[in-house]
Amino acid sequence: xxxxxSREQVRHVAALARLEMDEEELAAYGRDxxxxxxxxxxxxxxxxxxxxxxxHVVSMETPFxxxxxxxxxxxxxxxxxxxxxxxxxxxxxxxxx
Amino acid sequence: MELYAHxxxxxxxxxxxxxxxxxxxxxxxxxxxxxxxxxxxxYLLVDEPAALAQAEAADARRAGGENLSPAAGxxxxxxxxxxxxxxxxxxxxxxxxxxVPAYDATVVARLRQAAAVFAGKLNMDxxxxxxxxxxxxxxxxxxxxxxxxxxxxxxxxxxxxxxADECIAALGSDTGGSIRQPAAFCGVVGLKPTYGRVSxxxxxxxxxxxxxxxxxxxxxxxxxxxxxxxxxxxxxxxxSANLPVPDYLAAMEPEVKDxxxxxxxxxxxADIHADVRDAVQQAIEVFTGLGAEIEExxxxxxxxxxxxxYLVATAExxxxxxxxxxxxxxxxxxxxxGLIDMYRKTRARGFGPEVKRRxxxxxYALSAGYYDAYYKKAQQVRTLIRQDFEQAFSxxxxxxxxxxxxPAFKIGEKVADPLAMYLSDILTIPVNLAGxxxxxxxxxxxxxxxxxxxxxxxxxxxxxxxxxAARHYEQATDWHLKKPxxxxxxx
Numbered sequence: 001x002x003x004x005x006s007r008e009q010v011r012h013v014a015a016l017a018r019l020e021m022d023e024e025e026l027a028a029y030g031r032d033x034x035x036x037x038x039x040x041x042x043x044x045x046x047x048x049x050x051x052x053x054x055x056h057v058v059s060m061e062t063p064f065x066x067x068x069x070x071x072x073x074x075x076x077x078x079x080x081x082x083x084x085x086x087x088x089x090x091x092x093x094x095x096x097x
Numbered sequence: 098m099e100l101y102a103h104x105x106x107x108x109x110x111x112x113x114x115x116x117x118x119x120x121x122x123x124x125x126x127x128x129x130x131x132x133x134x135x136x137x138x139x140y141l142l143v144d145e146p147a148a149l150a151q152a153e154a155a156d157a158r159r160a161g162g163e164n165l166s167p168a169a170g171x172x173x174x175x176x177x178x179x180x181x182x183x184x185x186x187x188x189x190x191x192x193x194x195x196x197v198p199a200y201d202a203t204v205v206a207r208l209r210q211a212a213a214v215f216a217g218k219l220n221m222d223x224x225x226x227x228x229x230x231x232x233x234x235x236x237x238x239x240x241x242x243x244x245x246x247x248x249x250x251x252x253x254x255x256x257x258x259x260x261a262d263e264c265i266a267a268l269g270s271d272t273g274g275s276i277r278q279p280a281a282f283c284g285v286v287g288l289k290p291t292y293g294r295v296s297x298x299x300x301x302x303x304x305x306x307x308x309x310x311x312x313x314x315x316x317x318x319x320x321x322x323x324x325x326x327x328x329x330x331x332x333x334x335x336x337s338a339n340l341p342v343p344d345y346l347a348a349m350e351p352e353v354k355d356x357x358x359x360x361x362x363x364x365x366x367a368d369i370h371a372d373v374r375d376a377v378q379q380a381i382e383v384f385t386g387l388g389a390e391i392e393e394x395x396x397x398x399x400x401x402x403x404x405x406x407y408l409v410a411t412a413e414x415x416x417x418x419x420x421x422x423x424x425x426x427x428x429x430x431x432x433x434x435g436l437i438d439m440y441r442k443t444r445a446r447g448f449g450p451e452v453k454r455r456x457x458x459x460x461y462a463l464s465a466g467y468y469d470a471y472y473k474k475a476q477q478v479r480t481l482i483r484q485d486f487e488q489a490f491s492x493x494x495x496x497x498x499x500x501x502x503x504p505a506f507k508i509g510e511k512v513a514d515p516l517a518m519y520l521s522d523i524l525t526i527p528v529n530l531a532g533x534x535x536x537x538x539x540x541x542x543x544x545x546x547x548x549x550x551x552x553x554x555x556x557x558x559x560x561x562x563x564x565x566a567a568r569h570y571e572q573a574t575d576w577h578l579k580k581p582x583x584x585x586x587x588x
Contacts, residue, residue, distance in 0.1 A: 010457075018422070018441050019444050020442050036519075040471070044474075046401060052480055053473055054476050055306065057483065057530075057557075065332065081196055081199075083423055093434075093435050093436045093439050
């Protein structure tokens with residue numbers, strides 16, 4: 001899994017991550033990613049066949065609660081930090097042409 | 098001694114005996130901030146009127162005969178990723194520069210209930226990503242012992258504020274060492290509790306399976322008092338443990354008896370600075386003097402911990418930080434061409450370079466075709482790292498090591514090399530991967546006069562044992578009593 005990652009791959013990852021990048025940034029992040037991925041390739045030294053993955057250190061069951069009505073935020077509280085709003089809605093740029 | 102220079106434990110007694118008021122303490126701390134913070138950069142926000150109003154309220158409750166808990170009337174600092182209702186919470190990011198939470202984090206709500214005073218919000222690496230506090234979007238934190246050196250990160254503001262007496266104690270968060278390493282660099286006590294010991298509700302998420310809130314204090318006793326205030330189950334955080342919270346102060350008192358301390362051989366590699374090695378060696382002798390039995394142990398997967406961490410943490414971060422899309426809160430670019438372009442430009446301009454680097458790495462590790470090779474592989478190695486600790490704890494009560502391979506490094510020294518910066522966390526990261534509690538306690542100084550930290554690690558939820566051993570070590574030494582000299586500005 002050690003590999004130099006290509007400019008196209010970096011562009012693809014930036015698109016997935018919704019990060020705009022110019023050519024200079026694509027080159028810089030590409031170099032950093034290649035360095036770091038080169039380093040993490042050392043994990044391949046370990047045979048992990050049959051080892052259970054750890055997603056979480058606390059062994060727990062899904063906690064349930066009663067389905068009761070609780071307090072919630074008002075429209076005003078919820079919308080207070082909105083960069084743009086219209087009435088009781090978050091406003092976004094046009095989605096459908 | 099000025100009021101601001103006292104410990105939480107000392108001020109609590111003085112408050113209870115009516116020798117001092119919270120308003121007097123709070124004024125003293127606010128004046129200290131005004132006098133020195135230009136040189137340190139620990140605070141992002143100080144709200145003097147709010148702090149004084151909280152102090153007056155604490156004094157009034159006490160005067161009314163109320164039986165108050167230890168943090169009552171004590172001015173504390175909060176790392177700026179803890180949500181404070183009505184008070185800007187930035188995570189040291191342009192993205193949240195004007196964000197005002199509608200609710201308190203559970204730890205903040207508990208401290209409010211306890212009549213604590215909030216001196217302000219503390220500087221940090223942006224979204225807690227960094228080991229030097231150089232990633233704050235707003236300003237550097239300087240080390241109070243040498244202002245040409247970093248304070249450590251990501252809770253650099255919290256550690257520097259406590260070391261410079263700009264608050265009596267502080268809260269921070271620790272994902273890979275972010276409480277313990279800055280505590281070591283600044284010569285204060287830093288406690289990272291067991292994963293699940295403290296509710297994360299209202300802590301702005303970085304890596305949810307690793308993040309844990311903890312304390313930065315002037316003594317181990319203070320750490321126990323403050324942990325008692327914030328620990329315990331919270332229905333709003335389903336990963337918080339439903340276990341009783343011991344009286345940590347009482348747990349610290351008994352003499353340490355039959356304590357078995359393991360020394361992980363892999364934590365004393367050739368890369369450890371000679372002064373750090375010497376200081377920790379002396380600390381081992383102090384524990385021997387206290388009657389502890391010392392034995393060498395092995396944590397064979399230590400060398401894989403940093404690689405594991407930078408896959409797990411960045412994968413979780415790339416997912417957690419997807420919420421910053423310029424829609425519901427936070428920054429939004431004014432000049433976008435459609436929705437997707439708005440997302441891309443908002444995130445490009447709102448996040449700093451290290452945050453983007455980690456989002457990119459995490460996105461790559463989770464992307465189609467790479468998931469098994471990177472993310473799943475890292476989770477499997479995480480299992481092996483946990484098992485190393487389980488093995489060691491079948492023979493020992495505590496593990497002892499340095500906190501960081503070196504004392505505080507110079508500002509700018511590692512910014513150009515992200516990997517070198519990551520590798521400086523080699524001794525703290527495994528603890529987060531295993532979810533264990535650990536503490537950083539001052540244990541000496543380098544030849545240059547920079548503080549050195551000792552790390553003790555315990556079994557899950559054994560904070561009482563951890564604090565007890567650290568407390569007796571502290572009582573046998575006087576490192577925690579040393580204070581940096583900081584030139585005060587014009588008042």
